Each structure stands twice: as C-alpha cells, then as structure tokens.
Amino acid sequence: MDWMDSQLNDEQKLAVKSIVHGKHGIPYLISGPPGTGKTKTIVEAIFQILEHHPTTHILVCGASNSSADTLATRLSRKLGSHALFRLNDPSRPMNEVRIGLQPWCHHENGLWALPPIKDLLSKSVIVTSCVDASLLFSARCTNAALSILEDHFTSHLHSNAHTPPPPFPTRQHFGFLLIDEAAQASEMELCIPLSVVAPAPTFYRTGQPIPAADLPHVTICGDTKQLGPRIESADCRNHDMDVSLLERLFERDVYKNSPFSRKAMRMQRLAKQQPVIGHKRRKNGTVEERHPVQGISTPFCNLTKNYRSHPAILMLPSTLFYEDTLVAYAAPEVQNSPLRGWPALRTSDFPFLFVGKTTPEEWTDQRLSYYNSGEIGEIISIVTGLLGKSEPTAPYFLPAEMRGKLLASEISVISPFREQVWRVRQALRTLGLAAVDVGDVESLQGAENRVVIVSTVRSSSRFLAEDQRMNRGVIFEAKRFNVALTRAKELLIVVGNADVLRVDPWWKLLLTFAMRNNAYIGPPITSIDRASVDAFSRLEEEWNLKHATDKVKKTPHQSKATLRPEVVSYPSSSAGTATAGGSTPESLGAQTIADEEYMPGEGEDDDEGDTTQGFVIAGSLVREALQEDFDFDI
Known part of the structure; x- marks a missing residue:
C-alpha cells in the first residue's frame, strides 16, 4: 500500500x-x-x-x-x-x-x-x-x-x-x-x-x-x-x-x-x-519489535503502542486493564520530561505522586454534589508550585532553573464531582490561572495534557453505597478510574484519602503501586504492604531492571546480592512518608548470595547522580532478564 x-x-x-x-x-x-x-x-x-x-x-x-x-x-x-x-x-x-x-x-x-x-x-x-x-x-x-x-x-x-x-x-x-x-x-x-x-x-x-x-x-x-x-x-x-x-x-x-x-x-x-x-527484550534491557503471525483474516486487532504517556503512568493501567500488553512509545520529550526533576517527586524519573489528604468532604444541593476544601487547597498549592508561583518554603516549590517550562494550559484537573470542579475552577481564576483545564472525568475522556491532577474528593465511607447507586465518583468505578489515570503525558498526581480509597480493590492496587515505588506522601496508610508485588507489570519490571542496571553501572564494586529479585530495598523514611511497619528484606525472608563483585565496564559512568534509593524486582521473568544481562546463576 x-x-x-x-x-x-x-x-x-x-x-x-x-x-x-x-x-x-x-x-x-x-x-x-x-x-x-x-x-x-x-x-x-x-x-x-x-x-x-x-x-x-x-x-x-x-x-x-x-x-x-x-x-x-x-x-x-x-x-x-x-x-x-x-x-x-x-x-x-x-x-x-x-x-x-x-x-x-x-x-x-x-x-x-x-x-x-x-x-x-x-x-x-x-x-x-x-x-x-x-x-x-x-x-x-x-x-x-x-x-x-x-x-x-x-x-x-x-x-x-x-x-x-x-x-x-x-x-x-x-x-x-x-x-x-x-x-x-x-x-x-x-x-x-x-x-x-x-x-x-x-x-x-x-x-x-x-x-x-x-x-x-x-x-x-x-x-x-x-x-x-x-x-x-x-x-x-x-x-x-x-x-x-x-x-x-x-x-x-x-x-x-x-x-x-x-x-x-x-x-x-x-x-x-x-x-x-x-x-x-534485547540483552541491554531495551525492546525490539517482533510481531506474531497475524494476517488480515483475523477479525480484530489489538493496538499496544502508547504514544502518549511516560512508562510510569502506563504501568498500572497496562496490567489492570490491558493484560499487560501496553508499550511506551511516547516521544523523547515526554519520556525525558524536565518535570521528572520536580523536587516533590520521591523517586527520580518516576513522574507519579499520590498525595494523601484526610480533610472531610462537604455537600451542596441536598447531597447531589460534593467538594473537599482540603483537596482544593492542596491542588492550588501543587499548581502554583509547578508554575513557579509559590513561596520557596512551599512544599511543591519549583527551583528557579525549572521555571518557565510548563504553561497553565498544560495542566488539567479532574474530579468526579461537579461542585469540586466549579470550586477548583473559581479558585484558580482568582489567582489568574483560568487557563488550567478543569473538568469531570466524562468531559475529559479522550483529552490529554502534560500534567494531570486527579481529585477524588470522597473522604467518608458512609457515602459509598449512595455513590454506587447514583453511578458517581471514582470508587468502585473501574472505567472511570482508568480514564482518570490515563490522561497524563508527563506527570500524574492523585490527591485523595487513602484510607477510604483502599476499600476499592483497584484503588488499593494503586496505593500499593505508589508505596512500593516511594510515590506516596501523607498520613501513614493502614493495611498496605509496600513489599507487595500485586499488579506488578512488565513495564514496571523493565523500569526497575533499567534503573537497577544503571545503579550497578554507576556504583563500583557493586554486589550481585543487591540485584537479587527477592530483595526489596527500602527508601529511607522521612516525615510524611508512609512506612511498612518497620518491615525489612530480612524480615520478609530475603535470601543472600555470595558477594561477587561487579565492576563497571570500560567507558561507564561512576557518578552518583542517580537518586533512586529503592526498587522492587520480582518474578521469574525478571530473573531470566538478569541471567541474560549479567550471566548470573540464580
């Protein structure tokens, strides 16, 4: 043709x-x-x-x-x-x-x-x-x-x-x-x-x-x-x-x-x-194209190459909704976005953040719609921080060298409740930020933007049955959940009450995903195991493998033991970061192997620029990849 x-x-x-x-x-x-x-x-x-x-x-x-x-x-x-x-x-x-x-x-x-x-x-x-x-x-x-x-x-x-x-x-x-x-x-x-x-x-x-x-x-x-x-x-x-x-x-x-x-x-x-x-997978951890034998007689086609989002944003939707078949093909300016260096992110090169808020929701029109003032304030703080309009002491402050790289029109705020949408829009207009796109999930289906902030609003479980009856909200609404998570290209931020959201199995998996990738800030979450590998996707596996490989190459005399799939290396905890109740790799039954040194190859960097402090690698596929890349006996 x-x-x-x-x-x-x-x-x-x-x-x-x-x-x-x-x-x-x-x-x-x-x-x-x-x-x-x-x-x-x-x-x-x-x-x-x-x-x-x-x-x-x-x-x-x-x-x-x-x-x-x-x-x-x-x-x-x-x-x-x-x-x-x-x-x-x-x-x-x-x-x-x-x-x-x-x-x-x-x-x-x-x-x-x-x-x-x-x-x-x-x-x-x-x-x-x-x-x-x-x-x-x-x-x-x-x-x-x-x-x-x-x-x-x-x-x-x-x-x-x-x-x-x-x-x-x-x-x-x-x-x-x-x-x-x-x-x-x-x-x-x-x-x-x-x-x-x-x-x-x-x-x-x-x-x-x-x-x-x-x-x-x-x-x-x-x-x-x-x-x-x-x-x-x-x-x-x-x-x-x-x-x-x-x-x-x-x-x-x-x-x-x-x-x-x-x-x-x-x-x-x-x-x-x-x-x-x-x-x-190639030996170096990248991927090459190979297509199974599928002719024009097959009465359907599955598109798998995503040209929109950073791999970190695709990880969870791919495994939860698309049988782990999505592959990140976004442009280099998306995958190497300057927003990856935003100081609020807990892990480098991982543009996803869950911000925990426990402020109660309020209602209007006899409980026909809801809003959450605490989440509105957090959203305003995030938006002004990303646009370089916040004070240096603000939690989402953007360094001077990163300013001017994001426009207000390149930010979208999504909420399932029209009252929250209206109040966020009004608050942004008061600050001269009317260009920020604010809408509900339905109106933004099919849309995309560089940065997407999702406000879940709901902070009380007593309204969940009513939400289900009225087909509203994002809890126990898997399709609405999927749409909200897949609008972002370079940075996805979710603001919500983790203890309420975790009653939904989809949201619980998202919280688990955030915890194990050090992408959660807020009050400690109960009943979430940051060592869990539930909904562990191929994209997440490849991301962890790539960053583990980079870390080994950048660190002289690196022991193979740190690459053992069963080992879970935890980030150092800080204020406001949820922990796993003091669990350690040893307490989880991690095994060790003999310390055989890995020396960086000729021409490989030995700098300390990688700020990733922890990763999770699990499953037989990862072991196979490690064997291919490092010739390990596992």
Whole structure:
C-alpha cells in the first residue's frame, strides 16, 4: 500500500489492510487503549478504501458529535467537499461546528440539512454521529431501501427489453461502515448506522440471501475499558444496557478465545512460549519489535503502542486493564520530561505522586454534589508550585532553573464531582490561572495534557453505597478510574484519602503501586504492604531492571546480592512518608548470595547522580532478564 500516513506502526498497518482487503463476514474490531492511535488508524483506512475501492461509498460514524467532527476534520485535509460530507442534525446549533469544517456541511435557512438526494448519493464518504445516522434512514438512503429501488428500476427496464434481470443488485451503496469511539455509544445507538448499511435480509425478487462477498464490511473501534454509554436508569444498568456492543462482541468466542487476544498473549508470555505481542527484550534491557503471525483474516486487532504517556503512568493501567500488553512509545520529550526533576517527586524519573489528604468532604444541593476544601487547597498549592508561583518554603516549590517550562494550559484537573470542579475552577481564576483545564472525568475522556491532577474528593465511607447507586465518583468505578489515570503525558498526581480509597480493590492496587515505588506522601496508610508485588507489570519490571542496571553501572564494586529479585530495598523514611511497619528484606525472608563483585565496564559512568534509593524486582521473568544481562546463576 502507498501509505498516506508514513508514521503508522505495524499494528495499525495490519488493521488497515484487514479493513481494506479482509472478508471476515463478521464485524472487524479494533481495541485501542488510550494514546494508541485509534482514530489515526480509522482515517488511514478510509483513505486506503477510496484508493483500492474507488466506486464504493463509506459511512463513518462517531459516538458523539465531537468525535465525528474530529474524523471529518482529519479527512477534510485530503478530501474536498465533492467527496466528503459532514451530516448534522437540524437541531444542532450552527456555532457548534467550527468555521473550517462548515464547507463540508449543508445548511438551509439557518439550519443543518440534507442536500438533494443526487448530491447525497454522490458523496464518497459521509461522516455523522451514530444517532444522527437516523437522518439517512428517514431519507431512505440505506442499503436495503436503495437495493429495492434498484430492483424495481432494473426489473422495469428488463421487462421492456424482454431480458431477465440480474439475480442480485449490482452492489450495496455503502460498502463500508466504520464506527469510532464505539465503546462510548449504547448498543441501541450503534444499531442505527448498522441498520443504514444492512442489506435486505433476502433479495427482494428471488428470496435468496445476499452472498457474503456482497455484504458491507463493518469496522467497530474503541476501548471497552474506558467509560461506556451513560445510562441514568439503575434498572437499565442492572440489565446491562450500559454495556456497549463493542464490549459484548469482544466477549464472543471468536474474539475472546483467539490466540491473538490480549489475554492469550499475556498467558503465552508468562508461559515463555513467546514474548508479549510485538516485543522482545534485547540483552541491554531495551525492546525490539517482533510481531506474531497475524494476517488480515483475523477479525480484530489489538493496538499496544502508547504514544502518549511516560512508562510510569502506563504501568498500572497496562496490567489492570490491558493484560499487560501496553508499550511506551511516547516521544523523547515526554519520556525525558524536565518535570521528572520536580523536587516533590520521591523517586527520580518516576513522574507519579499520590498525595494523601484526610480533610472531610462537604455537600451542596441536598447531597447531589460534593467538594473537599482540603483537596482544593492542596491542588492550588501543587499548581502554583509547578508554575513557579509559590513561596520557596512551599512544599511543591519549583527551583528557579525549572521555571518557565510548563504553561497553565498544560495542566488539567479532574474530579468526579461537579461542585469540586466549579470550586477548583473559581479558585484558580482568582489567582489568574483560568487557563488550567478543569473538568469531570466524562468531559475529559479522550483529552490529554502534560500534567494531570486527579481529585477524588470522597473522604467518608458512609457515602459509598449512595455513590454506587447514583453511578458517581471514582470508587468502585473501574472505567472511570482508568480514564482518570490515563490522561497524563508527563506527570500524574492523585490527591485523595487513602484510607477510604483502599476499600476499592483497584484503588488499593494503586496505593500499593505508589508505596512500593516511594510515590506516596501523607498520613501513614493502614493495611498496605509496600513489599507487595500485586499488579506488578512488565513495564514496571523493565523500569526497575533499567534503573537497577544503571545503579550497578554507576556504583563500583557493586554486589550481585543487591540485584537479587527477592530483595526489596527500602527508601529511607522521612516525615510524611508512609512506612511498612518497620518491615525489612530480612524480615520478609530475603535470601543472600555470595558477594561477587561487579565492576563497571570500560567507558561507564561512576557518578552518583542517580537518586533512586529503592526498587522492587520480582518474578521469574525478571530473573531470566538478569541471567541474560549479567550471566548470573540464580
């Protein structure tokens, strides 16, 4: 293929080829975790369809108007208004569509409208939201309706010519349907565009089914581990109406039990049958690309390369939600961000921090929404510190040499409660920091920023049952939890009450993760073992291995015993840092081996610049890596 986008990786190219040339007979699914280029893949697929199937027509849908606008904007860079049409509902405000996109739309008398049917049918690509695709159904611009119309027309012509008509219509008008962000739409909403491209169940004249080769190709793309459709009714949620069609399809055996599923790839890696999809460790601890044999006949694709976030930010989401398959491919300016040197971080090169606050929450509007004044104050202190506007004695003070490297608009604050959002926004505006992006989890899904601060608000467990009933908050809400953690590119900060959050197994794992990486500040946490290796991901393993290797190379006469996987080396405790009740590697049953010296190789540094004081290495995979890198006998 002659690629329009030369930056596509091999996974994305495989997905595009499968969409363009695959004959699956079932929907083709794309699983795209945050920052893996889902929309980029869909856009390239559309360009390639037009290149290889120039006579076909494509219906492209987004779960919302904003996602449809994003698709149309990217397509408009290559397609003129004669080929591309952005369909809007007449009730949509005119000023909601940006000026640059309006030439690809049609309006009459100040309202969005359908163009004449001849013009509509001539468009190669129609982009709309799933709900607004109903306009095509109302206009009878569907594959089924157009096939019946064609049948009547050709039957009349052939009866006059005394020749038999063809047994089937020449082709379906819409040969392809592509739906982006499908996990955010309800199953009923996705049924609308599906009904537009669906052919008549049997051919009108003969009663025979349409041949499989003539069926339109359907591609459904999204992330089932992020927020799904918002269903207000508790009864509907109890009947799984908040489960998207994409999530339901991925539970079917043909997708779920495939050897290329995320779960299968993880199990194969753990069984040492083959490395995780697309990756093989080199001797020096880095990774090289390797792709399993997966052809265009496989009816789905898992995108694994994250171009958004620092590896430390991906560690927990990767293992909790994506079967430990994510790989950090962020740009060097992200992975080597100057924010790694922020003094508030407890561990160098680990841009994650949990700030413990125990101040009580307060409510407004008869407990319809909540806010936490203590967390608001902490957030203001963090933001002003990061922007270099705090006093030198402030806890988040930024040294002079680091100032000016972060703008207010590059910081986002996320909270699940609208009252907290409003009060944080007001407090920042009072300080002239209105450019800081503040919103709830739903409004920031799909967004990203250099720095993200998450305010959990909840500080009393007595409201948790009510939160669950009302589908709010971030406790016992795994998808909302995942979205909040995956917006950050260079620095993620969570502010909350650890003792309340730990009742949720997801949050308990995050607290464990923070503790073992020395990324927690605040009151001591009960019942959290900082020696635990729960949710220990491959990314965390590789990060620890890299920093352990660097530490050995920088320290002359380093003993191998410090690299023993069972040994847990703890940072020296300081005020405000949670401890593990005095546990030591010896008390945990750590073993030692003979002290054989490791000397740095020729040209290796011997400086003391690494401030990492502790690390955790665990598991047989790490042992294997140590054997490869250092030729140990373990």
